[in-house]
Amino acid sequence: MRTRLRGRAVLWLVIAMLAAVLVAACHREERALTPDAPYSQRARPVRVSDLQPGPKQLAATALENPYEGNAYAISQGQQLFDQYNCSGCHFHGGGGIGPALMDDEWIYGSSPTNIFMTISEGRPNGMPSYGGHIPDAQIWQLTTYVRSLGGFEPKGATAPRSDAMQARKSEEPK
Numbered sequence: 676m677r678t679r680l681r682g683r684a685v686l687w688l689v690i691a692m693l694a695a696v697l698v699a700a701c702h703r704e705e706r707a708l709t710p711d712a713p714y715s716q717r718a719r720p721v722r723v724s725d726l727q728p729g730p731k732q733l734a735a736t737a738l739e740n741p742y743e744g745n746a747y748a749i750s751q752g753q754q755l756f757d758q759y760n761c762s763g764c765h766f767h768g769g770g771g772i773g774p775a776l777m778d779d780e781w782i783y784g785s786s787p788t789n790i791f792m793t794i795s796e797g798r799p800n801g802m803p804s805y806g807g808h809i810p811d812a813q814i815w816q817l818t819t820y821v822r823s824l825g826g827f828e829p830k831g832a833t834a835p836r837s838d839a840m841q842a843r844k845s846e847e848p849k
Contacts (some may be wrong), residue, residue, distance in 0.1 A: 738785035746832040752820025768824040
């Protein structure tokens with residue numbers, strides 16, 4: 676009887692040690708949910724030409740996208756794209772009232788800085804300014820998602836189709 680109890684105790688000890696090793700070996704992706712870039716690093720509006728009203732401004736400095744190639748940020752940007760009704764004008768990236776986002780020729784450029792400034796400062800003739808209404812972290816997530824629509828993000832980080840374009844499962848007849 677004693678050897679049987681001792682055998683069970685050893686078995687439980689081995690199982691506990693194996694579980695501890697497995698838990699310690701698990702690697703979890705570390706995500707920074709808020710970027711470290713403060714608001715003061717925001718670039719000035721992108722100038723299309725030198726013929727602009729007001730005092731002369733320097734060209735926009737390049738901002739670094741804190742979510743470049745981040746799959747989680749792309750999926751969050753995709754959700755924000757639908758929640759903020761960007762699809763109302765851009766029709767899930769295919770273009771409509773607003774320009775298409777799936778091609779490689781963009782009016783104001785496809786750099787992260789240009790897209791960020793387009794979302795935050797707006798553009799003439801239709802694109803409203805969302806700066807001050809949407810946190811900068813969400814604007815960067817939207818920027819990353821919009822760049823993924825144009826094919827400017829790594830393929831491994833992007834979904835093959837947007838959620839709106841996924842095939843719906845039909846119920847099987849009973």
